[in-house]
Amino acid sequence: MRLYHATTRANLTSIQAHGLLVSKADAQAKLKGCWLATASNRSWGVLHTIRKHKAQLSDVVVIEVTVPRGRLTRFRTGLWYTTQDVPAAWLGHIIDGAVFGASASE
Numbered sequence: 155m156r157l158y159h160a161t162t163r164a165n166l167t168s169i170q171a172h173g174l175l176v177s178k179a180d181a182q183a184k185l186k187g188c189w190l191a192t193a194s195n196r197s198w199g200v201l202h203t204i205r206k207h208k209a210q211l212s213d214v215v216v217i218e219v220t221v222p223r224g225r226l227t228r229f230r231t232g233l234w235y236t237t238q239d240v241p242a243a244w245l246g247h248i249i250d251g252a253v254f255g256a257s258a259s260e
Contacts, residue, residue: 155226156246157190157234159217160199162207166215166248174219174240187227187235190219195232200251214251220244 159174174188191199196216203214219240226234 155221155223155234157192157219157221157226158196158199159188159190159219159240160196160203160214160251161217162203162209163213163215163251166217169217170242170245173242173245176237176239185235187237188240189229190221190226190234190236192232192234198232212250212252216249216251218246218249220246 161169165178176187179186179188189199200211200214200216203209204211207213221234221236221240221244225236225238227236228234
């Protein structure tokens with residue numbers, strides 16, 4: 155499945171090198187995993203990242219991720235998670251948050 159992960163630009167180099175690691179999930183989270191959104195919910199991911207990390211839109215990036223369906227659990231409509239690491243090889247395009255924000259408002 156092609157899904158999207160929003161994160162801060164500060165995390166991008168590490169994610170590109172190592173992938174999305176469950177060990178980096180919020181220690182306080184009830185459900186630890188790598189969270190991914192469908193194309194129609196990318197804006198939710200961006201807003202969530204801005205709020206959670208107190209970041210600016212220009213500090214956010216959206217990473218396209220291709221994950222086998224068998225590794226995913228649906229949380230709710232448009233939102234999925236995996237409790238397994240997502241290898242860097244599964245990462246695709248990276249969309250700048252500011253560019254994404256401009257395209258989302260059109």
